Amino acid sequence: MDEGSPSNGGQVFGASWRPKGFSFGPYLVQKDAPSLRVVVRKPLVVRLTKDIVETYQICNPLFKYSEELNPKRYLTSPSVGVLNDGYDNVNSDLILAVNLVLVNAETQRRYIVKDLLGHGTFGQVAKCWDAEMNSFVAVKIIKNQPAYYQQALVEVSILTTLNKKYDREDKHHIVRIYEYFVCQRHLCICFELLDSNLYELIKINHFRGLSLSIVQLFSKQILRGLSLLKDAGIIHCDLKPENILLCTSVKPAEIKIIDFGSACTEDRTVYSYIQSRYYRSPEVLLGYQYTTAIDMWSFGCIVAELFLGLPLFPGASEFDLLRRMIRILGAQPPDYVLKEAKNTSKFFKCIGSVHNIENGEVSIGGRSAYQALTEIEYEARELKKPLIGKEYFHHKHLEEIVTNYPYRKNLSMEDISKESQIRLALVDFLKGLVEFDPAKRWSPFQASRHPFVTGEPFTCPYQPPPETPRVPVAQNFKVDHHPGAGHWFAAGLSPNISGRSKFSMHNSPHFQVVPYGYGNSYGSVGSYGSYNDGTGLGSSYGSYGDGGNTFAYFSPVGPSGMNLHAQSGVSVRGSSPDARKMFIQYSQGNGLGVSPSAGMFVPLPLGTSPSQFTPPSSYGQVSSGSPGHYGPTSPARSSCHGSPLGKMTAATHYNRRKNWGYSGNPQSQESPSSQHWQGQFIDGASSGQAEWNPQVLGSASLHLPSNPSATSSKQQRGGSGIAASYSAMPNMPSSLTRGPAIAEAAHDKPETSLSVPDPGDWDPNYSDEQLLQEDGSDESNITTEFSKAMHLSSADSSVGVGRFNRTSSASSNIPIQRQNGPIQAFSHIEVGSPPASHEPQAGHSRFMSKPSHLMPHISQNSPSRLGQPPLQRYNLMRTTAPQGSEWNQFKIQPPPSGFNSGGPRSPGNSSFNNGMPWGRRANHPVSNIPPASRGRKDYGRIV
């Protein structure tokens, strides 16, 4: 204080003022004094802070304070409650505010919401305080929509099995799931709280690669996870840096694989459009049958990205992706794949004779019967220019890219020569992973023996030991006898069964299976019928209508979940018995591969979902389906086959039916939803994925222009990718209709990419900061930045314009729907569901509104999570068919294709899009960073 008192005897602060000891004496330790005092009264400071309400009430009994009136800090946006009795916003997201308590009604366990870690199409992830465990957890709060609910159950069942059956010791770097329950009609899944993801790690390193020792460390850990998945017969289907998270405060750095929302069992590879684009394997891209090997491809891409700091194959489109693969790897997919893959003609032209092909594969170098299309050829075929992304690497080939990557500064010659050796090992390692031929691609076991991983000196190209042949459990047919449901042939339902071990003659494994499975399931069909009819269904799954499969699957594990569900009565639409019926119906459809329509599937290219092939008319059948249709012979079945909706939840079905069935003419429907479906189906029939791509491209291109900074890799990813993925979604209205939505995405993007440097700006001399050195020295830094980044990314959740349009149109639809009259199944759904959310119309609009959820998402997405058009996911729902209820069997039990019914885009993919780590570190010391960097968006301005 400048007025520092003159009376002070001239003492000025700064000069060493010291108390003079007038009234104070020297400090004496009072050893004998009791250290604990009996507190008679609370200190006044407590009575006027912590206990002020009580104090004031003593002073004045009329004093009233209501915590309810406190301004709330909402974490969910929009925070206006319009659905689910005001608990949900327009997106069916539970409106979260700080200190909201999520209660597991069965165990009374309470989770206090503290922060939002991320959100996506599936719902939200909140950081919650678990008072009982005295720790933070990550709680995924699924949207109050059946599709997402179902989808989330897949993750629950797969993860539970992985955790409990395969990895009890938690040594395989797979995220732990703690429990799940239904709260306010939302499925809530509790996971261990983790930290930032690897994309963020790279990002805070300014997109410079991580040190080789870290790459090696992470590679080893990811491989442990992948080995486990392989053993369990699980395909993650969305492996990417964003889905690999650092564990909190563990040194040396430890990571875990998260997000099993897109995962499937190896015998249930029902979706053909999976994996985020940059990490998409050639077989998936080409529409060929796939196995756990696709995760190894993604793994290779991740390893390369960790080292390079940028994605290895940042394809702006599938064409671009394939082009990059071919160029960088100097090879192309083997002819046997090209011959069978359903999308081959989109990217390749046949230049050789088919006979040559039959005689064995010929790869690379002109002897192949296939030649990749040039851009011009592609454009001629597709009538659209392929979107081509920016090139980040000066060198074309993998080996050059890796070996010429700038070394860190200040390395001694010796270190450089050491590292150059390791880089050679890395190149060899990568070559075994990003191998075009899925059959030659290394397994996790093989890869884990590579010198790059083991640290042994690398001397010559690695020859992997032969993979131990395993008899996939899934091959065993499992007959599950469930009291309520009769016999279900889980395996029989698996679409991929035969296709898995050999290359099928049919392109589509799904179809192949059809006759197969059906035969089996047929027998059980009868039981289904009975199942349906039996309203009471003592069966545990009974309550989950659409979840028949899912539940069954799961029920053993978490009876509580189910029960709760039932109790709440609310549950996602599935809760009504009737709904069940509906489902069953569908599944039957599936089961009955026999249906006439099945025939048409055979010739279909693999990967395309059956639904795509179903003529609209079949929908009509479905819709018209009367209860009688539930019977095995019902015509509805055939429709089911075809129905893309298979995957959709009941609500969806409903909508669909409306659109198709009732109106008979999808196109004529003005409802937005019909629009997308329409699009979906229509394209589906002929070109499947291809159809979507154009959209992607289109949107991407829109996007790019708006993005001045498009140069940065990040942007690329975020921007175009995002737009692409979204637009690709069948469900997403925005892709179909709106420019606005897209524009918005583009708009948001800049924000995301704020801090992303253009790769061109790299300082080759930059010395890698050893972000994660085993000693963790820089960890705090990282953390800080992370949180910063997170904040940025979490910043907005804007609603897409498109959404609104939709919604409104949706409402306009309502009358029409009503006229149509509720389908039986549907009406069931209605029963017991809250009027608002479960009403048919409501459901309708909900779907429509989906796009909007996506939007915010999109904008915040980080690059890689883009393009994943889960188109087909929808379609396959019906494959789901009743599956065994056995828990733990999920290997066998087809992960109900129905699981994925969820969203337009696989929830999994979207889950962490925002670039938000699961766990944000709240408590970590952040040194060296100015406080400002820890900014948080924790307060809202009220006035």
Add this chain to the structure above:
Amino acid sequence: MENSSQESHLRSENSVTHESPYPLYAMAVCGQRIAIGSFIEDYTNRVDVVSFEPESLSIKTHPSLSFDHPYPPTKLMFDPNSSSRKSSSNRHLLASSGDFLRLWDVGDSSIEPVAVLNNSKSSEFCAPLTSFDWNEIEPKRIGTCSIDTTCTIWDIEKGVVETQLIAHDKEVYDICWGEARVFASVSADGSVRIFDLRDKEHSTIIYESPQPDTPLLRLAWNKQDLRYMATILMDSNKVVILDIRSPTLPVAELERHRACVNAIAWAPQSRRHICSVGDDSQAFIWELPLPPVAGPNGIDPMSMYSAGSEINQLQWSPAQPDWLAIAFSNKMQLLKV
């Protein structure tokens, strides 16, 4: 007990004691004026303005300089402009917090209410203010904090709310200005956060109590060295010293009190000294090492004073830097340091 703490009105060269008819809590020093607020478990409480005469070492009461206050005031504070002046004859603006923020005009012989600043939307319910702080650089600005989780910044010249922020996830217990537009607050959520009015979208968490949701009751920002602040935890004998440049980890924890700490105050004339008082009836003056890093055995206070009972309040005013004011029971005591 030491001599200085024995009886009220006991004079010594080094301390003066004022005994009030009621228990005391809030206290403010302005020049030679001292406002003291009662803690009575009744709606009607009392604020008295007394004057301290260092020359005679006496405290004079002025029956006319006294007013009723609804509820026990949680804090009293004189206008920082006037408190820097040393005259007791000027008019002073006094602010008090409780159910609302109130301004009082303290004249030579009377005290008039000036304003009741109420931002509540409900007439039926009230969210009490746990504390407030008057911005020294911008004296028209007062920041209040409330159990409704918000901090409210008032422009008292216009009598309007400049802004209100949901500052914390739980009740806010104390607020402290650092600069004209920068303040910090502590809360039942266990965090110390710094806010900058120029960027209302973000705050910076400087510290979080090790056990989540252990309330932080008081906050003191070192005005001589804004890098440092101190806070106290509920039911804790620790004074936590924070360096805002290294958030989260306290630079030192002063733990020599034998019961919970109730109040803290930085020395107005030294960046290294801080005083703390507690339920152990002790007042400690600590001299922090520079930088204030504690050794393996922690830091001992450099001096101590024992009062007659639990010390509830502490003021160390720039206007009277040689005198510490403490309140315990129904006594207010000035201690020469």
